[in-house]
Amino acid sequence: xxxxxxEAHFGPKPLAGKHVLVTSGPTHEPIDPVRYxxxxxxxxxxxxxxxxxxxxxxxxxxxxxxxxxxxxxxxDVVAVQTAQQMHDAVHAALPADAAVFAAAVAxxxxxxxxxxxxxxxxxxxxxxxxxxxPDILAGVAQMTDTRPAxxxxxxAETDDVExxxxxxxxRKGCDWIVANDVSPETGIMGGSENAVILITEDGAETWPRxxxxxxxxxxxxxxxxxxx
Amino acid sequence: xxxxxxEAHFGPKPLAGKHVLVTSGPTHEPIDPVRYxxxxxxxxxxxxxxxxxxxxxxxxxxxxxxxxxxxxxxxDVVAVQTAQQMHDAVHAALPADAAVFAAAVAxxxxxxxxxxxxxxxxxxxxxxxxxxxPDILAGVAQMTDTRPAxxxxxxAETDDVExxxxxxxxRKGCDWIVANDVSPETGIMGGSENAVILITEDGAETWPRxxxxxxxxxxxxxxxxxxx
Numbered sequence: 267x268x269x270x271x272x273e274a275h276f277g278p279k280p281l282a283g284k285h286v287l288v289t290s291g292p293t294h295e296p297i298d299p300v301r302y303x304x305x306x307x308x309x310x311x312x313x314x315x316x317x318x319x320x321x322x323x324x325x326x327x328x329x330x331x332x333x334x335x336x337x338x339x340x341x342d343v344v345a346v347q348t349a350q351q352m353h354d355a356v357h358a359a360l361p362a363d364a365a366v367f368a369a370a371v372a373x374x375x376x377x378x379x380x381x382x383x384x385x386x387x388x389x390x391x392x393x394x395x396x397x398x399x400p401d402i403l404a405g406v407a408q409m410t411d412t413r414p415a416x417x418x419x420x421x422a423e424t425d426d427v428e429x430x431x432x433x434x435x436x437r438k439g440c441d442w443i444v445a446n447d448v449s450p451e452t453g454i455m456g457g458s459e460n461a462v463i464l465i466t467e468d469g470a471e472t473w474p475r476x477x478x479x480x481x482x483x484x485x486x487x488x489x490x491x492x493x494x
Numbered sequence: 495x496x497x498x499x500x501e502a503h504f505g506p507k508p509l510a511g512k513h514v515l516v517t518s519g520p521t522h523e524p525i526d527p528v529r530y531x532x533x534x535x536x537x538x539x540x541x542x543x544x545x546x547x548x549x550x551x552x553x554x555x556x557x558x559x560x561x562x563x564x565x566x567x568x569x570d571v572v573a574v575q576t577a578q579q580m581h582d583a584v585h586a587a588l589p590a591d592a593a594v595f596a597a598a599v600a601x602x603x604x605x606x607x608x609x610x611x612x613x614x615x616x617x618x619x620x621x622x623x624x625x626x627x628p629d630i631l632a633g634v635a636q637m638t639d640t641r642p643a644x645x646x647x648x649x650a651e652t653d654d655v656e657x658x659x660x661x662x663x664x665r666k667g668c669d670w671i672v673a674n675d676v677s678p679e680t681g682i683m684g685g686s687e688n689a690v691i692l693i694t695e696d697g698a699e700t701w702p703r704x705x706x707x708x709x710x711x712x713x714x715x716x717x718x719x720x721x722x
Contacts (some may be wrong), residue, residue, distance in 0.1 A: 297531070299652050299678055300598060306528050370528060374619055383652045383676075391602055392625045398619065424527050424611045448611075450527055 279323025280490035286324045287362040287414070288316045288341075289369035289402070291333030291493065292470055293349045297394065298380040305370035306448075308456050309333025311420075312368030314478045317343050318486035327359040334456075350400035356402055362394050363493055364416040366485075368444075369405045374398050407440040416492050418485075422455075423444040428463050428470050435465045444485065464488075508718035510583040511542040515590040515642070516544045516569075517597035517630070519561030521577045523581025525622065526608040533598035534676075537561025539648075540596030542706045544569050546714035559597055562684075577603065577627035584630055588638050591721055592644040594713075595631045596672075602626050635668040644720050646713075649673040650683075656691050656698050663693045670694050672713065692716075 290312025290377070309330060316328045316338040325348040328341035329352055337343045344355045349371045377397035407417040417440040421431040424447065431445030443465040448455045461475040464485075473481070518540025520533040537558060543565040544556050556569035557580055565571045572583045577599045584593070605625035612620055631647040645668040651658040652675065659673030671693040676683045689703040692713075701709070 294532075300534050300650055300676055300683070301600075302532055303525070304522075304530055304532050306530065372529070381652075383650070391626065394622060396619045422528055422611070423623065424609075448528055455528070 282323035284363040287365040289329045291331035293331045295375040308371035314482035318482040329355045353400045361412045365414040366418040404438045418442045422448040507582045510551035512591040515593040517557045519559035522561045523603040535598035542710035546710040581628045589640045592648040593642040632666045648671045650676040652677045
């Protein structure tokens with residue numbers, strides 16, 4: 267009844283019957299029980315996007331690292347800490363009609379991570395060894411079976427945003443890249459606004475600066491158009 | 495009038511007229527604009543302690559890293575990110591009658607931190623160089639001028655808690671160490687309870703496991719007794 271009333275008001279839901287996977291937030295990679303390496307991400311853009319997709323009728327699986335903002339209600343929420351856990355949760359959630367990778371995932375983990383607290387060495391400095399994390403975006407974009415019809419990556423850049431993002435799209439094999447400039451002076455990281463460049467097979471579209479909610483609504487519309 | 499009513503109800507405030515400095519929360523040490531190294535600390539114990547000190551009549555300066563919990567109302571709050579910023583804020587807040595260092599401060603920072611996002615190298619792995627951060631606790635504990643009458647450190651340990659904390663008290667030159675076992679299986683880190691060992695000049699006191707609020711109340715009482 268309520269659903270019918272909502273549909274009567276807003277019109278049919280373009281993403282009804284579609285399953286969309288969204289990753290969001292940072293990952294935390296442990297160094298020892300008290301220290302970790304994190305990526306800066308409030309989770310605001312991924313959460314706003316998940317909300318917009320749900321409003322458009324999609325069933326959303328929301329795989330989130332430890333974010334500042336609360337996850338969207340109405341999503342199937344899977345909470346993870348590390349990139350490896352996020353990778354596993356993503357593959358457990360497939361198949362999906364579309365997958366949007368908005369999380370800021372650590373490229374590497376600390377392979378020398380200790381289950382005891384590191385003590386200061388004689389010179390007071392640690393030696394950390396790193397190992398590469400699985401590339402979640404490329405892994406899904408390059409699936410031969412059950413690849414989502416639309417695979418979208420995000421690129422957080424600080425210089426040559428369009429060039430870096432265009433190269434990333436080709437390298438990863440995904441359909442779109444949503445790129446933004448996260449230089450501290452833009453105020454985008456942790457802020458309420460975003461200024462994105464959408465890289466598709468047709469090239470680069472520079473969107474005007476707008477609220478993360480408006481970016482989310484516009485992206486959800488584009489995803490709806492693409493999946494019809 | 496309200497103050498008088500409160501005092502009439504609760505009795506005299508043992509810490510009235512005293513200035514207590516409390517540090518709390520983690521520090522974040524940047525690697526590049528999107529990555530950082532953090533210490534796990536919700537800020538719950540430091541915040542509870544500051545509240546208990548305020549309730550006991552103290553003027554509290556609360557120097558906090560990016561914590562999960564909101565800072566106590568009624569404190570002079572100084573928000574910082576890095577250990578160096580915390581060091582500077584602590585020294586700006588002195589003199590104090592007592593200083594309690596409950597923050598989980600990074601021992602080292604990334605000296606190779608970049609203002610551009612690190613790109614993956616050929617083997618995909620970063621090389622991070624570290625430098626030692628100032629030792630805030632030892633610095634204040636060993637001041638010759640304007641040392642607070644009572645200097646309290648915290649020790650988050652995962653093994654040999656009492657021995658490590660006793661050694662830390664001697665090494666730092668502080669009066670007390672509040673030690674706890676932060677091994678993941680204790681559930682203390684991020685939880686609502688704490689099990690502490692208080693190391694003083696008289697030796698080690700093992701307190702029963704209790705809420706962080708009760709630990710705070712008990713510590714505030716002890717601080718009040720000591721400063722009288």
